[in-house]
Amino acid sequence: MEMWLGYMQLILHGAWITIQLTVYGCAFALAVALVAGLGRISPFAPVRWISVGYIEFFRGTSIFVQLFWIYYVLPLMGFTLSPMQAGVLALGLNVGAYGAEVVRSAVQAVDEGQKEAAVAVNLTRYQTMRHVILPQAIVIMLPTFGNNAIELLKGTAIVSLISLSDMTFQAQVVRAQTGNTAVPFITILLLYFAIASVISFAVRSLERRLTRGLDGVRA
């Protein structure tokens, strides 16, 4: 029993790394998604091209390849990143590319009349986006963002392969030290599921908060 407590601590330590990766990764992905998603529908063609290039590239290549590329190839170009930085960068850029498409489709899903009304009351392009379109688009984005956040959480498991000691890595350590496979792996499966449940619960309550008072407005 004493022994398992020690190993449990190891796994919880890994869980903390996993949570950090998820939080930083999500924050980064969200920022990237907003920039690339809005860039994709920008009136300036070069901005659109860059955004499309970024989105297609990161959606088209595997997260796994991206992570290894960032971790092993970037140092040869003079950027040395810690495993944590490489993990956040890869996860953020990868999930951000998927998020960008969500941002784009949500912005385009906002009723055309809203944009016309904004033009009619003489709002600038920035004001229209900031005060009229985005508040409505965010409500549409939220459920998919919740799914994306869970995808990101699941993606964090692969950073164990670049020697970052997250939950999966620690479970492997416990397996190697005790020779017992079932206990550490079932433990981390339950922990991952618990974290995923927390994320979907948080997104749902956020959704309820943001849609408050919008019932009559949305179709």
Add this chain to the structure above:
Amino acid sequence: MDWDWQFVWQILPTLAEGAKITIIATLLGYVLAVVLGLVLAVMRRSHNGFVSKPTAGVVEFVRGTPLLVQLYFLFYILPEAGITLGPLVAGVIGLGLHYATYTSEVYRAGIDNVPRGQWEAAKACNLTARQTWRHIVLPQAIMPVIPALANYLIAMFKETPLLSAITVLELMNQARSIANYNYRYVEPITLVGVFFLVISLISVIGVKYLERRFGSYGNRGRAAT
């Protein structure tokens, strides 16, 4: 950083071996995902709570946990229970199970979209549950979701590098062993990225075609009702 073309030509045959395994694993895993996903979707629709509730629980659990850990589970834990799977078999089963939970949600959306009247009409014609599913509901449910199913083929293809973690000698694993052996990471890993990018971009064109071909299927019956 320099790019060595000679090294590229030298490693291409080995990478091609890996690509073959990657493609085999993707296709076999996808067949499993498409078949099992349909079973899960129908089970989740069952009127028997002892069938539908556990199915929903399993789907949520598998969707909420990482594929990598599931692969470790299949590869390291099942042998303790007396079931020893080869790496490729474990990998295909892992991919198939994981993506079956995703395709089951796709099927579910398709099934939910079949108008109620179709179920009622089937009942009125005195069809059994089996006949209703087989001849009335599923043909209408599956056609419109074919493009969405194809998207998961692409998604799954991009997850296959995870199989390298359970020692399957697929593309990424070949690239890494070449990289570690020669101490050159740029070419192998970049080539793997290019391979995935090219196949993904081509597949996207394929999915667009499927969308044109099947995307409007669901709206036909709808207009009449």
